[in-house]
Amino acid sequence: MLEITGLSKSFGGLAAVSNVGLTVEEGKIISLIGPNGAGKTTLFAMVAGFLKPDSGTVMFEDQNITGMKPHRICELGMVRTFQVTQPFAKLTTLENIMVGAYCRTSNRELAEANARRIAKQVGMKASLDQAADSLTVAGRKRLELARALATQPRLLLLDEVMAGLNPIEIDEIVDVIKKIRDTGVTVFLIEHVMKAVMNLSDYAYVLNDGVRIADGTPTEIANNPDVIEAYLGHGAAERMRVEGSANA
Amino acid sequence: MLDEFMLLGMMPAAVVNGLMFGAIYALVALGLTLIYGVLHIINFAHGALLMLAMYAAFYLFRHFGIDPYFAIVFVVPASFVLGYALYRWGIGKLAHGKDENILLVTLGLAIVIENAAIFFFTADQQTITLSYSYDTVDLGFVFLSLPKVISFFASLFICLLLWLLISKTDLGRAIRAVAKERQGARLVGIDVEHIFAATYGIGIACLGAAGCLLLPSFYVDPFTGNIFVLVAFTIVVLGGMGSIVGALVGGFIIGVTESVGGLILGESLGQIGISLIFILILVLRPTGLFGAKS
Amino acid sequence: MKSLKSRNGLLCLAGLVLALLIPQIIDNNFYIDVLTLVLFSAFLGQSWNILGGYAGQFSFGGVVFFGTGAYASSILFRSFGIDPWIGIFGAIAAGAAMGAFIGFISFRYGLKGSYFALITLAFAEFFRIIANSVEFTGGGVGIFIDYNPSLTQLQFDNPAGYYYLALLMTVISLLIAWWLERSRFGASLVAIRENEEAAEALGVNAFRCKMYAICIAGAMGGAAGTFYTQKFLYLDPPIAYGIGTSVEMLLVTIVGGLGTIFGPLVGAFVLHSINEVARHYLEAPGLSMIVYGLILIGIVGFLPNGLIGLFRRRQKKMAGGDDA
Ligand SMILES: Nc1ncnc2c1ncn2[C@@H]1O[C@H](COP(=O)(O)OP(=O)(O)OP(=O)(O)O)[C@@H](O)[C@H]1O
Ligand SMILES: [Mg+2]
Numbered sequence: 054m055l056e057i058t059g060l061s062k063s064f065g066g067l068a069a070v071s072n073v074g075l076t077v078e079e080g081k082i083i084s085l086i087g088p089n090g091a092g093k094t095t096l097f098a099m100v101a102g103f104l105k106p107d108s109g110t111v112m113f114e115d116q117n118i119t120g121m122k123p124h125r126i127c128e129l130g131m132v133r134t135f136q137v138t139q140p141f142a143k144l145t146t147l148e149n150i151m152v153g154a155y156c157r158t159s160n161r162e163l164a165e166a167n168a169r170r171i172a173k174q175v176g177m178k179a180s181l182d183q184a185a186d187s188l189t190v191a192g193r194k195r196l197e198l199a200r201a202l203a204t205q206p207r208l209l210l211l212d213e214v215m216a217g218l219n220p221i222e223i224d225e226i227v228d229v230i231k232k233i234r235d236t237g238v239t240v241f242l243i244e245h246v247m248k249a250v251m252n253l254s255d256y257a258y259v260l261n262d263g264v265r266i267a268d269g270t271p272t273e274i275a276n277n278p279d280v281i282e283a284y285l286g287h288g289a290a291e292r293m294r295v296e297g298s299a300n301a
Numbered sequence: 302m303l304d305e306f307m308l309l310g311m312m313p314a315a316v317v318n319g320l321m322f323g324a325i326y327a328l329v330a331l332g333l334t335l336i337y338g339v340l341h342i343i344n345f346a347h348g349a350l351l352m353l354a355m356y357a358a359f360y361l362f363r364h365f366g367i368d369p370y371f372a373i374v375f376v377v378p379a380s381f382v383l384g385y386a387l388y389r390w391g392i393g394k395l396a397h398g399k400d401e402n403i404l405l406v407t408l409g410l411a412i413v414i415e416n417a418a419i420f421f422f423t424a425d426q427q428t429i430t431l432s433y434s435y436d437t438v439d440l441g442f443v444f445l446s447l448p449k450v451i452s453f454f455a456s457l458f459i460c461l462l463l464w465l466l467i468s469k470t471d472l473g474r475a476i477r478a479v480a481k482e483r484q485g486a487r488l489v490g491i492d493v494e495h496i497f498a499a500t501y502g503i504g505i506a507c508l509g510a511a512g513c514l515l516l517p518s519f520y521v522d523p524f525t526g527n528i529f530v531l532v533a534f535t536i537v538v539l540g541g542m543g544s545i546v547g548a549l550v551g552g553f554i555i556g557v558t559e560s561v562g563g564l565i566l567g568e569s570l571g572q573i574g575i576s577l578i579f580i581l582i583l584v585l586r587p588t589g590l591f592g593a594k595s
Numbered sequence: 596m597k598s599l600k601s602r603n604g605l606l607c608l609a610g611l612v613l614a615l616l617i618p619q620i621i622d623n624n625f626y627i628d629v630l631t632l633v634l635f636s637a638f639l640g641q642s643w644n645i646l647g648g649y650a651g652q653f654s655f656g657g658v659v660f661f662g663t664g665a666y667a668s669s670i671l672f673r674s675f676g677i678d679p680w681i682g683i684f685g686a687i688a689a690g691a692a693m694g695a696f697i698g699f700i701s702f703r704y705g706l707k708g709s710y711f712a713l714i715t716l717a718f719a720e721f722f723r724i725i726a727n728s729v730e731f732t733g734g735g736v737g738i739f740i741d742y743n744p745s746l747t748q749l750q751f752d753n754p755a756g757y758y759y760l761a762l763l764m765t766v767i768s769l770l771i772a773w774w775l776e777r778s779r780f781g782a783s784l785v786a787i788r789e790n791e792e793a794a795e796a797l798g799v800n801a802f803r804c805k806m807y808a809i810c811i812a813g814a815m816g817g818a819a820g821t822f823y824t825q826k827f828l829y830l831d832p833p834i835a836y837g838i839g840t841s842v843e844m845l846l847v848t849i850v851g852g853l854g855t856i857f858g859p860l861v862g863a864f865v866l867h868s869i870n871e872v873a874r875h876y877l878e879a880p881g882l883s884m885i886v887y888g889l890i891l892i893g894i895v896g897f898l899p900n901g902l903i904g905l906f907r908r909r910q911k912k913m914a915g916g917d918d919a
Pocket of ligand 1: 067090
């Protein structure tokens, strides 16, 4: 469904992403992990059309979308969320989600109905009339997800939608993502919460210093010496194994 | 043919005259670029505050016979205090940190100052005549009026002082720290609000000096400032927002463009060069000549 | 909710009927004239509101569309004998074309916020100088327009005629804003205002939406230009492209309420009332402008949603009270 080859991007002298290739298969949940500053968000930004890659190609459903504008890519059926949430602050939750829903219809009633349905799906029904800037962190993350979902994507790019949430909220959102997958939407997600990665993903890619260093099933990844090496300095390897076995 | 020869012959004079004015432009723009560089705000009241400084110099001369060049001693500190207070207890509080709001608040301020000037000073144009107003300096190929020459060197001198202030003093260091890294500056114990207000004050103090330097060779009325607003913005954008060197070079470029443009295209069409440069720079190179690439 | 909506609809209808009857009720040419100016300001303000209030692109040179329209219909009449009732469509087209031109240059190169405000100011200045220097605009002397009251000239022998024309234009502008509030296009503009990047991620073509918005603003400004010349019978570069009108456009909108249907109308009414009162009782030049400036500062500082916001907050409180 998504095929990335030789993708690179540098900022000044710093190579944020270098020569990365990967595939996302339809109907799966694929994870992208890696330490802070590994280049994950930069990769997403290139895939979704927000950054022009220095080199490489992005194919979405056999169509070359490299360098295409974000709104075009969204229309084609791929949408991203932002790691730092970007709500339309002065609008209500409903109005926020409706902007996404308008991607597929220009009919106001229809857009509103879709938005309400999706709000229910992600558990935001209670805060529909609340202004977006008064939402909690968890609420904002959900709103990111809901807005993206409202564009009726076939591929959903989620950038750390669980960061800053408490364990209960994480469990809830893991549940929501699984249900989204079950409706036929492919999910490609960046996540630091290892428990969720282990629990959710069918396959994972690991990025470090802009380079893809490993890929495999979550269990394979957790036991990969390169990955442990990359994470060691950040003290995540241990946590990863522990969490991994706890979930196994 | 004759016309072209005459044009060519007048060109050096036009260039030198442009440079003379350019120095004062640079001073006006310096205040604007400093404020932008540190506070990241566009001070739309810049022209109105310049006009106020010119009136200050004008009335000091009219009522107390104080020479405008000497009036700098009074007008600059007063401008600093005014700017400091305006920011600390006005603009900074009212704008809630939003870009457009600051533009609007300073626009409101400009409207108030301009119309208060109409109310108190009337809309009549005022000029002053000094004992040496008509003295000239002979450069061989051009006669320059003495006040213009004095203003030129005084502007350069003040620019130099400002540069020293920014680069050598504790206040300057604090200003640079705040410009670079607000949060970091706050963490190491710099009173950021005070530095913001002080920067705005220094920016307005530049206008105070510019007002005094302009008066001997320029008229003042409540709308004088408008003439300088677009010019100053153009210089700042041309030189690069926040760049002191840029403001200086930009000032000279715009001064020369204006006087040469006026010579070739005539008084009214000559002005077009400035808005054209402004548009082109914004579109093609918004970081300006000396601005940092973001 | 439903009852609130239908109540608002009734209020609008009542307002319209009242507005239509005013020339019958008030038999005083001076007041009719003032109200005409209020409507004219509200119309111009709405042009600014679409771009500044809804799409969030503040311009400091909104006057450029007005001036272009004013010159377009005047020149069409003077040089080609085209009557203003047709010429106004030329003015609308010229205003929209100017919008497309400025919009393309600014948005293509990603100018936003203060930079957009400044470049529009520069464009207004640019065209003022051009209009001042070329022959076919009448240069600095300006254009005098003949007075032949008739509908085809959009000129009238009594103030009520101008009043009704201004009312018609204002009602159309209100309908445009009303449509914005209920359409996908309007939602896209508001999304761009709130967060352009997020809007694009959700499929909004920001460049195209902003282009449409500036063209609509331009078209409205153009129509206002024709109205102005046919009423005041004179046009010169400072009138056509001076910053005063740009400021008035943003002032009435911000005072009334940015990005609201009735904001410009409310703002225009309040500011013109203040102006008239100040002129009558104070007779000091510049004084009402000082008040304007202070109001602008005060609104930005303390009432970011304008006077409409004040009213809305009360309405919301009332609605909340009903629920409880
Ligand atoms: N616009 C930019 N300009 C300059 N450098 C950038 C820019 N965006 C990202 N970088 C740098 O590129 C590198 C990769 O950043 P990126 O945000 O992609 O990492 P990440 O893997 O998403 O990290 P995190 O887990 O912290 O979100 C970092 O070193 C970052 O500082
Ligand atoms: Mg990231």
